[in-house]
Amino acid sequence: MKIFKYLFFLILIIVIGGAIYFGTQESKYDIKDSYTINAPIDLIFNKVNDFKDWEHWGPWKKEDSTIVFNYAEKNVGEGGSYSWTGKMDGSMTTTKVIENKEILQDLSLLTPGGERNPKVYWSFVEEEGATKVTWGMHGEHTLIDKVFYAFSGMDFEGDMHKMNMSGLKGIETIVLEDMKQFSVDVTGISDYGGGYYLYLTASAKKSDLRIKMGALFGEVMGFVQQHNLQTAGMPFTVYNQINEANGTVIFSTALPVKENIITPEGSNILCGYLEATSAVKTVLKGNYTHLDKAYNNAKKYIKEQYLIVDSSKNVFEIYANNPDLVSNPAEWMTEVYIPVFKDLRSNHSIISEQ
Missing domain, CATH: 3.20.80.10 (Regulatory factor, effector binding domain)
Incomplete structure (x- = not known):
């Protein structure tokens, strides 16, 4: 009986210690990437402001071939939204728009650990005929998230940077192709x-x-x-x-x-x-x-x-x-x-x- 008691206390100590350890790890995150595209600022802005364009430049289909996009009646500008189903369901709504300068969005993701609601932000700056576009997201990891990342080996921040750069380069490709049409x-x-x-x-x-x-x-x-x-x-x-x-x-x-x-x-x-x-x-x-x-x-x-x-x-x-x-x-x-x-x-x- 003493052995089981010691094991119980050992497991309890491990659980408490793990909770304390992971609980003290930084929860808040703010991940962003910038990329300069040789195109007018309004063309770049419009590709982000219209959710119907996202499936054309976004990296998601490459990672999840089962994903299906669903568009609301309003999908452009403030109040515009869309949703998707796939390996991970979710939705996004635009909450603020300053034309050719800034876009703010609310993201909802249904993860195995529950719903997550990070904030997405965009900024657009004209630079000598080109456009510097920044895509970022900030939020807070739950304790479950931090435990999962630690034991699964998932590099959340690294994966987000890869996704951002893939999307930004996707915007560049589609905009430059649009500009070539005649x-x-x-x-x-x-x-x-x-x-x-x-x-x-x-x-x-x-x-x-x-x-x-x-x-x-x-x-x-x-x-x-x-x-x-x-x-x-x-x-x-x-x-x-x-x-x-x-x-x-x-x-x-x-x-x-x-x-x-x-x-x-x-x-x-x-x-x-x-x-x-x-x-x-x-x-x-x-x-x-x-x-x-x-x-x-x-x-x-x-x-x-x-x-x-x-x-x-x-x-x-x-x-x-x-x-x-x-x-x-x-x-x-x-x-x-x-x-x-x-x-x-x-x-x-x-x-x-x-």
């Missing part, structure tokens, strides 16, 4: 009405064209604002001369105005007039880097339709939205116009008989 639509012959425009003319190598173009547009816009002038449409570029041999372009960056403007003597900015013209119109939705594709499709259409290019008129591009206001390059709209003879084709009898 489409080209040759709409056919369009009649452009023409009109007055303020412009600056310069030359540049093709490789430097977009950078120089942006600077010139800034000068023209500054002139318009300085003199309180009203524009009559979206900015455009006129290609005055293209030298394919040496890869140089003479071009004019322009802003349409309602009437002829007499610019001050000595000013580099002049007022011109674009004549009404018939042109093959091609719409690029996407980054300007895809403009070559737009031009190739337009030229292919011209050839297939036996159209004749009007070389007396210049090719021009209209920028239908402002990249400063539309951060996703996949949403940029450019209209390309190649002047043609509307009623004269290369297979016309007058031409073919020559």
